[in-house]
Amino acid sequence: MSDKVAGFYPDPDGQNRQRYWDGDAWTEYYTPLAPKVPEVHGSATAAADYPYLAQANHPDVMVAPGTTPSSWPTSSTWGPAAQPQGGADETKVFTSGVRGTPGGMAAVVAVSLLVIMLVVGVGWWLVNGRNPSDPDPTAGPTTSGPQSGGQTNTGSVVVDGNTSGEVPGGGTWVGTLTITQNTTYLLDARANDGTLDLELDVRDAGGASLGGNDDRGRDLSELGGVSLDPLAFVTLTAGEYEVVVSEHNGADAGFQLTTTQISDRLELGVTTSADVPSGGAYYAVVDLPEAGTYTVDVADTEGEDPSLYTFDADGRFLVNDDRDYDASDYDPLLEESFAAGPLVVIVTEYFGNATSVDITVTGP
Incomplete structure (x- = not known):
């Protein structure tokens, strides 16, 4: 390096940086490697980037902006290239120039087939799609299963x-x-x-x-x-x-x-003993004189696990299984707001076992 003038050169240690050479030896001055100048590609470099296109004998060749029509290809095995029609604001139409190319001809055929299919489809719908025997599409889904005339x-x-x-x-x-x-x-x-x-x-x-x-x-x-x-x-x-x-x-x-x-009835404030049959349920009714918060308390007397269901006069359904499961208290308890009128009380046993319970309903 003794023949090199002073300046920054790639670091001989292989780091991604430059190091200053003072003309005799390396110093401790560093600088990042200068970034490479990015290459810019565009219309100006199209000919160099795609040289094979410039020599292709094809009417749809890519050309750089500003190229005049006189420099376009004038002969091709596919026939003469179509020339632009009218000014920049003129509506473009399919012409013989378009039909003269395979791609243009395919487009014309495709459009023609689409129009024919559309006409045939509309005609079929007019004949078959509005059959009076068809169900009304606004009438909702049809029913499933065997039908017997709705009698x-x-x-x-x-x-x-x-x-x-x-x-x-x-x-x-x-x-x-x-x-x-x-x-x-x-x-x-x-x-x-x-x-x-x-x-x-x-x-x-x-x-x-x-x-x-x-x-x-x-x-x-x-x-x-x-x-x-x-x-x-x-x-x-x-x-x-x-x-x-x-x-x-x-x-x-x-x-x-x-x-x-x-037939079984409960009285407010009175405890009633009831038997729950095996695999069945006990049903009773209590009349609630007014709407309000009532408590339905069920206490098992045989060590089983009863469940409680209620229906009030408004048709509201409530259920309770255990009043405090974490404390192993498996007797149900409901404290809820009920409508005035008959309240149906149903008691079952969780495992379907027969048991006996005491039921107490209290009110406001």
Whole structure:
């Protein structure tokens, strides 16, 4: 390096930097390597960057801006190149120049086929797509399952017993229910096919709904049936009523309907002892004189694990299993706001065992 003039040179130590040579020896002065000047490519370098395009005998060759038409290729095995039509603001149209190239011809054929297909499709729709027998697209989804014309099957409802019936596809089953005394009734409908979705409604002589249910849900399926089966409680006076059963999706559905009079009654502030049958439930009704917060206290007397369900006059359903699971207190307790009127109280045993309980309902 003794023949080199003083200045910055690449560091001989191999670092990514320059080091100052004072003419005799390396110093401790450093500077980063000077960045390379970036290469710029664009229209001005197009010819150098793509030399093969400049020699291609093709009418669609790329040319640098400002190239005059006289320098465009004038001959090709594909025929003469199409020349620009009119000024810069003139609307472009397909001309013989376009059709004279394979790409242009393909575009014309494609557009022609598209127009033909569109015309044929519209014609088919006009002939077939508006058939009067087609369902109204605004009428909602069609029903599933076998259809039987939407007729109504009729029958009589057995009180404190079981009634069999058949809902016709798209129709209803209507049963006559005759009540001889004022009380609350449990109506438990179960489809013969557990995949069907029954709906249940109880109506007075004028057709007004007095109560009903669609799905009993997971909690009440512990009382039997599946979650899609309806379970309803209605308080009725002596008279004649209609029980209407339908299938949510309009399918044919055989079913079993159990109607049970709830005869056991609870008194406010009075503890009542009750027996819960094995695999079953205890049902009772307590009359709440006014809306407010009430407490339903269930205490097991045989070391089992009871569960509590309630339905108030507004049809609101509540459930409680353990009042304090962490403290091993498995007796249920509900302290809730209930509507005035009959409150249905149901007690089961969590594992389906028979047990005995004490029930106390207190109010405001």
